Amino acid sequence: MPSELFVRSMLYLSLTVVGVPGNVAVIMAFLLLLYRENRLLPADAIVLHLACANLLVVGVRCLLETLESFYVTKVLTDVGCKTVIFVYRTSRSLSIWLTFVLSTYQCLSISPPGSRWASLRALFAKYLGLVFFCLWLINTCMSSAAILFSFGSQNASAQHGINVQFCYVYFPSKLSIQANGAGQVGRDVVPMVLMTLASLIILIFLYKHSRHVKGLRGGTGGGGGAEQRAAKSVVALVTLYVVLYGVDNGIWVYTLTAKKAMKSAFLSDLRIFFSSLYAALSPLVIIVSNRKVHGQLRCLKTEKPIEKATTLSTM
Template identity: 75%
Template sequence: MPSEVLVRGALYLSLTVVGVPGNAAVILAFLLLLYQESRLLPSDVIVLHLACVNMLVVVVRCLLETLASFRLAVIFGDVGCKAVIFVYRTCRSLSIWLTFALSAYQSLSIVPPGSRWASFRHTVAQHLGFVFLFLWLLNTCMSSAAILFSFGAGSNSSAANHGINVQFCYVKFPSKLSIEANGAVQVGRDVVPMALMTLASLIILVFLYRHSRQVKGLRSSGGGAEQRAAKAVVALVTLYVVLYGVDNGLWVYTLTARKAMASSLISDLRIFFSSLYATLSPVVIIASNRKVNGVLRCDVRRKPVQERDTCLSTM
């Protein structure tokens, strides 16, 4: 086995080892919370949905890439490539938009009660299912090109000029214009929520700064949970901007540098950095979300029912 394939497999294995248990723990924590309390807050529902989508990203891309790199499974034929790339692109973009939805909802959560934005937050919470449905439809449609243009690396299409080598798969486009148009759509799909979530995070940071000045020298008795949730969202957005900023920079380079089109190295780096968000985001959630942290601690330690109830009541 070539050394570069071994290194590639090891990198994807590391993402799988961290990402699968991490996202599974977040999902389990919210399901236990739903079972114990019979309801979840809208922000919790968004985080749960984000963890499910990130789990799909890690499993469909990192786990399958690991199996293929170590030749443990034959997955990437024409049909396999179409399915994997389509599901990966859909879930990857959904992860981005759900992070934006979380940051936007959190910014609405800190507005004064009774304001127009507070009523809008209530409307969003009531129709959260429709928001998820819209995001799924939007990102599914925007990722549909993968079904038409993805092929196995062993097919004759790998000799095409207008294509992107993704190691085990090859994304072939009929013309230079089509690959540039598809690239522009993907960049726009990422940049728009990036700008919006950055704006939402700035609003949160301004609120936190003003609140810290107001309570400076005093001991705040309220708002602690909201502040912790806001800081966690800002941490997720910062992680996203850094990792997907690198991802999109590499994608633009792929579109503009001819040699990059024929090389799988750039594509591997892009997939690695975009999958890194799906791997690290549950770590941030577990470390910063008291509900998730508390449920996992109480469940892992197998505390008595009365003690678990006490633990939940302190979150």
């Protein structure tokens, strides 16, 4: 195996090893919470949906790329490439927009009770299912080009193509590839700007709240309530997103503007790595900062020794 391919394989393997168990743990925690309490709060439902999208990103793209790199299986044929790139692009964009939805809802959650923003939060929670449906519909339609233009073999006669290592994306004209690239950048940048604005509002609120608490307690601050802890968690996720997807989109813009860059598998790997890194690291942020997830996983861990001890005692 060439050294470049080995390094690439290890990078994708690290994303798979971290991202798949992490997202599965978050999903299991919320499913247990749903089973025990028979309901999920809107913010919990958004995080659960986000973990599912991230699991698709890491599981479909990174896991299959790892298996292909180590010659374990051959799945990236024409049909395989169309399926993998379509699912990857759809779940990747869903991950972005769900992070924006989460930051927006959290921004509304810290508004004072009885205010106009609190009423908007209730309306937002009421139609959350419709929001999920619209996000799936819009992002699925925007990723449909992958079904038409993705192939598992290289076409030497094609002039407008992007090399993504084991797959190739060929467009009929330079205008079509630029339009598709601009659409992807816009799909990423718009929620990035909006969620950054929402995070700034959250940070301003947290700063004012901490100063108010310090004034009431004579200079000693408190740890904050559940809403404040959740707000800090969302700000951490948004910061992680902005950094990683900022690098991803910077490389993508360079790929579109430099002719030779479109045929570079190395640049394509860098883009996929940074965009998938968010899907792999975000569940770790959720597990550490979300008390519900942490509590459910701790209960699951402590229940196993109890069940094992009970089984042994009955033997």
